[in-house]
Amino acid sequence: MDRKEFLATMGFGATSLAVLSCLGCGKGSSSTNGSTSAATNVDFTLDLTASANATLTSNGGYLISHGVLVARTAAGAYIAVQESCMHENSPLVYQAASTRFFCNNHGATFTEKGVVTGGPTSRSLTVYNTNVSGTLLRVYS
Template identity: 55%
Template sequence: MDRKYFLNSIGMSAAAFALINCVGCKKTDGSSSTDTTGPTGVNFTLDLSRAANAALLSNGGSLVSNGVIVAKTMVGAYIAVQRSCTHESYTLIYQSANSRFYCSNHGATFSENGAVTNGPPSHSLTVYNTQLKGNTLKVYS
């Protein structure tokens, strides 16, 4: 095998490996890239006295339930938005210190009211209503 053929083979193998890995790592939540809207018919409750929901007892805490990010803002208000970015459905992260939702894939950001604050998304997040009664937080459309 000559040197040119050998180097060409290694380059093609590396390119194929990179392509296969990129296709496989796109999303971790199993949603399709065309599903950029939030779930519809949302209507669930969270018992804040349960350990599984303890993150919502502290300002800045958040959790994901039923395809929705539920968060307690730094000022103590409960908010809820769709879990996935409106650009390509990557999972969002609530960044309480910055009062925003962040997509680590393309750097998109959304305000706490769901508005796009940094592209590439062109439309806002679906926002859900929240209502606290005692230790029960209701999240609904």
């Protein structure tokens, strides 16, 4: 085998390997990383006296737990939605002053009830139930 044949063979092999490894990395991939599916069978409790949950003791505060964004509205109610945007799985933030969830990545916006109000997605967020009992906040499907 001469140098030209060797390089052609190696180039074909490398190209084949690259194509095979990228078959599952497209936008429609079902990998967990690119998934826009919400957590299912959600049922967890947050102790509102725990320092890890301190942001929920103030109106407008929020945190992420168990794949769920849990927030305390400006009015003091607790709400919970999936943690990521329906468009490309980008993380959401809660903006209490605007009473909405916002995707910093692409600008999608959602009401406090998870309804899409702007941006590149047309799918609403999954909303979870919340219930306060004393100092415990339960979030569940």
